Amino acid sequence: MLSIELGTDSLFNETFKLCKDNHDRVLIYTLAAYRNPDKSLKYMDLVFSLEPESEYLELLLAREVTKLERRILPTKANWEGQRYYIETNTEQTSPIDDELFNKVSSIAKTGKVKSPYLWDFASGYIATLINKTEEAKQFYFAAKKSCPKDDLSFLRRIQVAEIVSEVKGLKSIDKKAEDEISGDIIWLHELAAEEKFNAKDALVYVMNILAKKYWKQGDNIKANLCLGLRISEKNEYWGYYDNKVQNAFGYNIRNNYHLEPIDAIYKLISSKYRYDDWYRPNSEYNKKYSRFERFLIDNYLYSPSELEYIQAKSFIAKGEFGEAVKRLSPEDSYTSYYNDMTEKLPADPFVVHIRDCHDCDYNAVSINRYSVLSFSKRMLELERLAASDTANAAQYYYLIANGLYNKSYYGNSWVASAFFRRSSPWGYYDGFNRDFYDCSQAMNYYLKAMSHAKDREFAAKCLYMASKCELNSFFNSADYAQMDNIEVLSVPLKYRTSFIKLKSNYYDTKYYQEILHECKYFYNFVSR
Secondary structure (H helix, E strand, O other), X not given: OOOOOOOOHXXXXXXXXXXXXXXXXXXXXXXXXXXXXXXXXXXXXXXXXXXXXXXXXXXXXXXXHHHHHHHHOOOOOOOOOHHHHHHOOOOOOXXXXXXXXXXXXXXXXXXXXXXXXXXXXXXXHHHXXXXXXHHHHHHHHHHHHHOOOOOHHXXXXXXXXHHHHHHHOOOOOOHHHHHHHHHHHHHHHHHHHHOXXXXXXXXXXXXXXXXXXXXXXXXXXXXXXHHOEOOXXXXXXXXXXXXXXXXXXXXXXXXXXXHOOHHHHXXXXXXXXXXXXXXXXXXXXXXXXXXXXXXXXXXXXXXXXXXHHHHHHHHHHHOOHHHHHHHHOOOOHHHHOOOOOOOEOOOOOOOOOOOOOHHHHHXXXXXXXOEXXXXXXXXXXXXXXXXXXXXXXXXXXXXXXXXXHHOOOOOOOHHHOOOXXXXXXXXXXXXXXXXXXXXXXXXXXXXXXXXXXXXXXXXXXXXXXXXXXXXXXXXXXXXXXXXXXXXXHHOOHHHOHHHHHXXXXXXXXXXXXXXXXXXXXXXXXHHO
């Protein structure tokens, strides 16, 4: 097919002259449709006029439906995250879609094709995709009526498509609507586990539709539950297993947890286990939540313990280590087993340099690394020591500041407070995780350490580290976002107060000479 060129009228006409009968002409029309996608409906009509029962006509139909699916159905892109499936509008219909529906449905209504029920079904499915749900019902009814009664597989496919159409036709989602669709969606979920009748693809589409409807109604919790639906997969060697790492959407609430209602989702998901008899039909859990709500809760991708771990990292990002320890050491037996309290930090979170060198720190770390939990406990211990051992308070404050710096985006142990780190080093934009990028707490502790320092060399080191935090605050400010061409010399002086103090008060220290040699930012500032 790829070797045939029918792009011009002259080539098409010369090729068409070689045809001996209508069957040959149908073949050329089919090839022309493939080579000229923008004219495919025209050629479909021509094929139908010559050979209504041609198998090529069904081939062209399948191709047109596939083209529509590619544009309408949600892309299974793992890297996009859940908001892509809520905020991206992939269902804008066009006049071309109406033209496709009109063409296919008109052919279906003639009943002259090889498999009338196939065309009725296709008409209903196209109508579903382009939001003509009332028309879809009529064609699904016709398909079931004309379908061979012994073809149970095709009848199941029609049922699956009807569920999609029913959900798309809902104007809003309330308790009544949830009750009406719950049985169908639970059945669809069971079929998806068996990987039959394209039920998995249908389920993904349905949950995407529901998530958008909930989102539009302001119910972000149920929108997350829909996109976070866990779908079972078949393993060729071990039977069935639940994929808890990713679902069909690539749903990952961890990477941008600051944008999601983690606490509310945790409260809802963990509520199930508050009832000792939650599995019994007449339990308080079953009475409190509807069948559909229980379905969403029972099949949510993340367990309570995994949500607690996200909460712990969010508290570490804020510098609230006491709250983080509570999440990492839960009293509830049903969660403590699952928490990944042993996740190791890639470097020593209390080591800093004049120039950040994460790779150096990663290579230098010993086998006795801090975990997220032990790091949090050490930060609390340092706070207690700083308050009780005033003689060494400066050193303790300095170590606390190092820990706060390293748990941020810029530090060697950023994994303590996040699951994902952007490749671009800086950026001020709506919604970015300010707690993760913020170094103000670290700066305050560096200045606190400096104020308690008894040695000017150590004080200079504390002040220089504070200057790094100060510069980072510029790169995540509106001042930076509004500048077109950023150079070191153009950094406003209000972000250089520590540099000014270093130049004025510590020029005679050895450490001053070290940073002058190693830090080009400071060298340029002093030299200008």
